[in-house]
Amino acid sequence: MLILTDDYIYRYIRPGLGDPKLPYASTSNYGHKVIFKARNGQMYVVSIPARKLKKQPTIEDLPNLQVILSNVEALHCDMYDSALFPVALVNKLVSLSAHPSQRILQKFASKSISQ
Known part of the structure; x- marks a missing residue:
């Protein structure tokens, strides 16, 4: 699993400079992007809801992350x-x-x- 930070997004996905004050997609997104590989080998990119968007999110910022990923995998x-x-x-x-x-x-x- 990889929780995408602003640094990662602006370096590898959307080149350019991000807003130094606001997290990526803070006006249009309600979660943080996570890339994960399921046990069956499938790769998924999901937006995990967060109480507050951060530029450097950690696993603690994403409540119920394991439950959400398990459900995505089950579907x-x-x-x-x-x-x-x-x-x-x-x-x-x-x-x-x-x-x-x-x-x-x-x-x-x-x-x-x-x-």
């Missing part, structure tokens, strides 16, 4: 790489199959071109 799904069951189900429900999608896009393109 794994083999439909896609590093997929979680609820996300895979929603993706399956909202995605169109290849054949109908192709016909719909073909009709749309033909209609748009003819106009």
